[in-house]
Amino acid sequence: MNRTPHHHPLRLRRSVLSVPAVNARALAKSALLDCDAVIFDLEDSVLPEKKAEARAALVEHFKTLDRSSGQEHVIRINALDGPDGVLDLEAVLDCMPDAVLLPKVSEPQDVLTVADWFSEAGADDGPRLWAMIETAASLLNLAAIAETGRTRGGRLDCFVVGLNDLRKETGIADVPGRPFLVPLLLQVVVAARACGLDVIDSVFNDFSDDENFGAECRQGRQMGFDGKMLIHPAQIAAANEAYGVTEAEAAEALAIVSAFAAPDNAGKAVVSLAGRMVEKLHADQAGRILAKADLINDRKKKA
Ligand SMILES: CC(C)(COP(=O)(O)OP(=O)(O)OC[C@H]1O[C@@H](n2cnc3c(N)ncnc32)[C@H](O)[C@@H]1OP(=O)(O)O)[C@@H](O)C(=O)NCCC(=O)NCCSC(=O)C[C@H](O)C(=O)O
Numbered sequence: 001m002n003r004t005p006h007h008h009p010l011r012l013r014r015s016v017l018s019v020p021a022v023n024a025r026a027l028a029k030s031a032l033l034d035c036d037a038v039i040f041d042l043e044d045s046v047l048p049e050k051k052a053e054a055r056a057a058l059v060e061h062f063k064t065l066d067r068s069s070g071q072e073h074v075i076r077i078n079a080l081d082g083p084d085g086v087l088d089l090e091a092v093l094d095c096m097p098d099a100v101l102l103p104k105v106s107e108p109q110d111v112l113t114v115a116d117w118f119s120e121a122g123a124d125d126g127p128r129l130w131a132m133i134e135t136a137a138s139l140l141n142l143a144a145i146a147e148t149g150r151t152r153g154g155r156l157d158c159f160v161v162g163l164n165d166l167r168k169e170t171g172i173a174d175v176p177g178r179p180f181l182v183p184l185l186l187q188v189v190v191a192a193r194a195c196g197l198d199v200i201d202s203v204f205n206d207f208s209d210d211e212n213f214g215a216e217c218r219q220g221r222q223m224g225f226d227g228k229m230l231i232h233p234a235q236i237a238a239a240n241e242a243y244g245v246t247e248a249e250a251a252e253a254l255a256i257v258s259a260f261a262a263p264d265n266a267g268k269a270v271v272s273l274a275g276r277m278v279e280k281l282h283a284d285q286a287g288r289i290l291a292k293a294d295l296i297n298d299r300k301k302k303a
């Protein structure tokens with residue numbers, strides 16, 4: 001059993017933009033934007049009578065989508081117990097995105113059923129699975145849902161928090177700083193990490209409120225999230241900045257890695273750096289920060 005904190009290669013998921021699959025202008029625009037991932041939404045941003053049109057638009061869009069852009073492509077499907085879920089999965093087979101985002105996951109079986117569906121469809125190497133954590137039941141079952149990341153070839157890859165649905169179901173107030181939600185958000189981060197999953201913070205609905213959006217991005221980063229789900233292009237730059245690597249962070253990471261590489265420190269498990277204790281685990285963390293900075297630089301070169 002893999003007990004390392006991260007079971008897949010590092011990926012940039014600072015900015016994860018949702019695009020309603022029925023919105024042709026937004027679909028076209030999304031490919032040109034500087035977000036790390038795009039979620040093509042077939043669920044709540046598409047009216048029931050438009051679902052078929054949205055699926056068809058998505059299949060067309062994927063025919064010309066540049067798969068080498070570095071952007072990760074994710075399709076959010078409808079729940080499998082409704083009329084659209086399986087039709088969405090069939091459209092996913094035509095599109096073959098990097099991942100499928102499952103809405104309103106409440107128990108492990110919600111993930112396993114879709115993993116098995118792909119296996120039975122002969123798509124064992126097909127899309128990874130992401131799970132929306134947005135129901136009260138999903139919070140009660142967090143550990144068991146995260147554990148599904150260790151089965152079915154580790155198809156579950158990422159949690160995405162959905163606070164709109166969670167607030168609707170629980171009545172938890174939507175107030176700046178998210179004081180009543182922070183304890184729950186931290187549980188989602190811890191459950192994800194225990195099973196090697198990435199974890200994305202919820203959308204912030206007021207896309208004209210730059211100040212509070214920036215604060216919420218920084219708060220999410222401090223809680224350990226990998227990035228933020230977004231609803232508007234105007235939110236991308238702030239998310240990329242908050243979840244990026246500053247020059248100071250990169251310099252500090254380099255100093256830690258260099259300290260362990262210094263001949264004087266050969267064979268040491270713990271060294272002193274500018275009056276601080278630094279252990280091998282800090283060098284591992286620093287290596288991950290430097291790898292992320294490299295990915296960000298590579299992305300800038302591609303843009
Ligand atoms: C919120 C919006 C409805 C606002 O739309 P609009 O008023 O049209 O915005 P603008 O006029 O400011 O748009 C300017 C241009 O940007 C393009 N645009 C807008 N949004 C997007 C987008 N998301 N992706 C790509 N491009 C976008 C417009 O087309 C304009 O371009 P142009 O015409 O060329 O100038 C709208 O932003 C929107 O629909 N956002 C996404 C909504 C969505 O996806 N909802 C589902 C995700 S939220 C969620 O999952 C909640 C979760 O489940 C939970 O429970 O919490």
Ligand SMILES: [Mg+2]
Nearest residue numbers: 134162164165
């Ligand atoms: Mg939701």
